[in-house]
Amino acid sequence: MIKTLRTVVLAGLVSLSPLAAGAVSTKKLNVVASFSIIGDFARHVGGDRIDVRSLVGANGDPHVYEPRPADVRTIAAADIVLVNGLQFEGFLRRLIEASGTKAPVVELTKGVQPLKSTEQAHNRERSGHHHHHGDYDPHAWQAVPNARIYVKNIVDAFCSIDPPGCTTYETNAKAYDATLSVLDEEIRATIARIPPHKRVVITAHDAFGYFAHEYGLTFLAPEGVSTDAEAPASDIASLIRQIKRDKIAAIFVENITDPRLVQRIAAETGSKVGGELYSDALSRPDGPAATYVDMMKHNASTIRKAIAPDVP
Numbered sequence: 054m055i056k057t058l059r060t061v062v063l064a065g066l067v068s069l070s071p072l073a074a075g076a077v078s079t080k081k082l083n084v085v086a087s088f089s090i091i092g093d094f095a096r097h098v099g100g101d102r103i104d105v106r107s108l109v110g111a112n113g114d115p116h117v118y119e120p121r122p123a124d125v126r127t128i129a130a131a132d133i134v135l136v137n138g139l140q141f142e143g144f145l146r147r148l149i150e151a152s153g154t155k156a157p158v159v160e161l162t163k164g165v166q167p168l169k170s171t172e173q174a175h176n177r178e179r180s181g182h183h184h185h186h187g188d189y190d191p192h193a194w195q196a197v198p199n200a201r202i203y204v205k206n207i208v209d210a211f212c213s214i215d216p217p218g219c220t221t222y223e224t225n226a227k228a229y230d231a232t233l234s235v236l237d238e239e240i241r242a243t244i245a246r247i248p249p250h251k252r253v254v255i256t257a258h259d260a261f262g263y264f265a266h267e268y269g270l271t272f273l274a275p276e277g278v279s280t281d282a283e284a285p286a287s288d289i290a291s292l293i294r295q296i297k298r299d300k301i302a303a304i305f306v307e308n309i310t311d312p313r314l315v316q317r318i319a320a321e322t323g324s325k326v327g328g329e330l331y332s333d334a335l336s337r338p339d340g341p342a343a344t345y346v347d348m349m350k351h352n353a354s355t356i357r358k359a360i361a362p363d364v365p
């Protein structure tokens with residue numbers, strides 16, 4: 054249904070375009086987002102004035118992304134590049150250099166209060182040497198108040214390179230920010246329905262530190278804040294002991310990672326996988342997390358249903 058509608062709209066645009074090109078000389082802003090969640094923010098702010106491309110698309114894992122030659126061309130043609138920062142996009146620097154782009158590269162976590170990376174603390178204790186990830190957890194978008202900061206940063210960035218569009222960007226962002234404010238309240242209300250002592254969740258990697266901090270849950274994961282290294286067997290064993298001891302029932306796979314480790318942990322602890330959480334990427338358009346707002350609602354309600362199915 055949605056697909057059919059989109060095809061019709063596209064066909065309409067194509068047939069109109071010679072006329073439109075003659076009548077209006079505005080060229081759309083060419084925006085490149087490092088991954089799908091930022092692409093969605095940009096679309097809400099930019100509306101019709103921009104074209105957005107996300108380098109890492111639906112269900113993609115930005116931690117281990119290998120750029121393709123087409124990405125170099127995409128960046129070379131960009132008017133502006135929007136990224137997360139906090140050393141999330143390890144693939145980006147080489148790509149920017151290879152493209153020779155002069156477009157501004159804007160880090161959207163500017164102004165966010167970053168959380169210390171738990172993995173970092175972990176690794177220092179364990180091995181005594183420095184790990185190559187940042188000192189901070191990069192997954193700041195998992196708390197809605199931070200998403201509102203990302204959106205504000207996008208408005209500032211768009212206004213600075215396209216001043217005539219600034220009023221439009223500000224108007225769009227104001228409406229979207231109101232939606233995000235409602236979303237934030239909804240998530241708080243959803244989590245409030247889970248008894249506090251049951252708010253412990255197992256996922257594949259440490260992507261939900263900001264969600265945990267903001268909404269009052271504990272997340273445990275066999276993998277750290279990145280997905281680029283296998284979880285040590287000793288960590289998996291101690292997590293399994295903890296799940297059994299504390300009778301933790303909420304175990305989730307993630308859309309961006311191989312589900313097998315989580316499935317094995319569930320099997321070994323006699324728990325059931327409670328569903329799929331969206332961590333570092335949106336779903337495809339026909340999935341349950343095609344936008345950031347849908348993703349956050351889906352995650353909160355999936356967690357609530359798994360832990361407290363009987364709570365009204």
Ligand SMILES: [Zn+2]
Binds near residue numbers: 278280332333
């Ligand atoms: Zn991640």
